[in-house]
Amino acid sequence: MEKRIKKKYPRVSEMTPAQQVGMVRELFSTIPRRYDFLNRFFSLRRDVAWRRVAARKMRFFNTEQFLDVATGTADLAVAAVQRHTRIQVTGLDFVREMMAVGQQKIRHHRLSDRIRLIQGDAMNLPFPDNTFDVAGIAFGIRNIPDRQRALTEMKRVVVREGQVIVLEMHYPRHPFLRGIYDLYLNHLLPRMAHLFSRNPAAYCYLGDSIMKFPAPDQFAHLMEEAGLIRVERYSLTLGITFLYIGVKP
Numbered sequence: 001m002e003k004r005i006k007k008k009y010p011r012v013s014e015m016t017p018a019q020q021v022g023m024v025r026e027l028f029s030t031i032p033r034r035y036d037f038l039n040r041f042f043s044l045r046r047d048v049a050w051r052r053v054a055a056r057k058m059r060f061f062n063t064e065q066f067l068d069v070a071t072g073t074a075d076l077a078v079a080a081v082q083r084h085t086r087i088q089v090t091g092l093d094f095v096r097e098m099m100a101v102g103q104q105k106i107r108h109h110r111l112s113d114r115i116r117l118i119q120g121d122a123m124n125l126p127f128p129d130n131t132f133d134v135a136g137i138a139f140g141i142r143n144i145p146d147r148q149r150a151l152t153e154m155k156r157v158v159v160r161e162g163q164v165i166v167l168e169m170h171y172p173r174h175p176f177l178r179g180i181y182d183l184y185l186n187h188l189l190p191r192m193a194h195l196f197s198r199n200p201a202a203y204c205y206l207g208d209s210i211m212k213f214p215a216p217d218q219f220a221h222l223m224e225e226a227g228l229i230r231v232e233r234y235s236l237t238l239g240i241t242f243l244y245i246g247v248k249p
């Protein structure tokens with residue numbers, strides 16, 4: 001039986017950026033074994049469909065390389081290679097425990113010759129400029145306080161006309177949906193997490209971080225401020241999640 005972690009994390013608005021980074025590292029090192037299961041469960045498997053939509057929108061035309069930033073358990077990396085049969089993928093994350101689960105998945109799917117995982121920080125990507133056709137981040141940017149820097153780094157490492165792709169969860173705009181979502185995020189999710197996760201406080205942070213994430217307009221604007229052009233956004237599942245795509249000029 002795994003030992004339960006009795007933690008309470010401060011609210012996102014009460015933390016300094018450095019505290020948030022430390023907390024994010026600690027939090028993701030405690031939940032990797034159940035991470036995939038809880039993602040599928042809490043999103044009713046929508047997370048799988050969302051990553052597939054992202055993979056479908058990727059365009060490979062030069063280096064045939066994809067970078068999955070904040071790869072976690074490598075789900076976006078796997079979705080990308082399954083959709084695009086010629087590409088090579090690099091997954092990067094700063095939490096080794098998450099990537100260990102990803103590595104098992106890659107071996108299980110016999111994809112070790114197409115996906116490599118490396119430990120690193122999204123703030124300082126260890127790659128030369130113009131390396132990848134596409135750089136993507138799924139459900140990771142919300143956990144990064146300096147989003148502008150992360151986007152600028154992703155833009156730096158893609159080729160000209162390459163894509164920067166972001167998949168992220170949002171607090172829906174519609175008042176009725178908001179009511180339901182509030183109930184779900186702030187009441188149901190934390191209670192379910194108590195049953196299934198060894199670190200239930202991590203799921204309180206999840207709700208809080210979604211509520212604090214900028215609205216779609218603001219986030220699309222941030223991508224433009226990072227120097228990306230032709231920024232498009234797609235609302236998925238009633239606006240609970242958005243897919244953003246920007247292009248390097």
Ligand SMILES: C[S@@+](CC[C@H](N)C(=O)[O-])C[C@H]1O[C@@H](n2cnc3c(N)ncnc32)[C@H](O)[C@@H]1O
Binds near residue numbers: 071076120122140
């Ligand atoms: C919610 S998980 C998303 C994992 C995966 N992309 C997915 O689609 O399920 C967020 C991941 O972001 C990683 N992360 C957060 N900040 C990071 C940073 N600055 N550099 C690298 N990884 C980071 C965490 O370690 C965690 O694995």
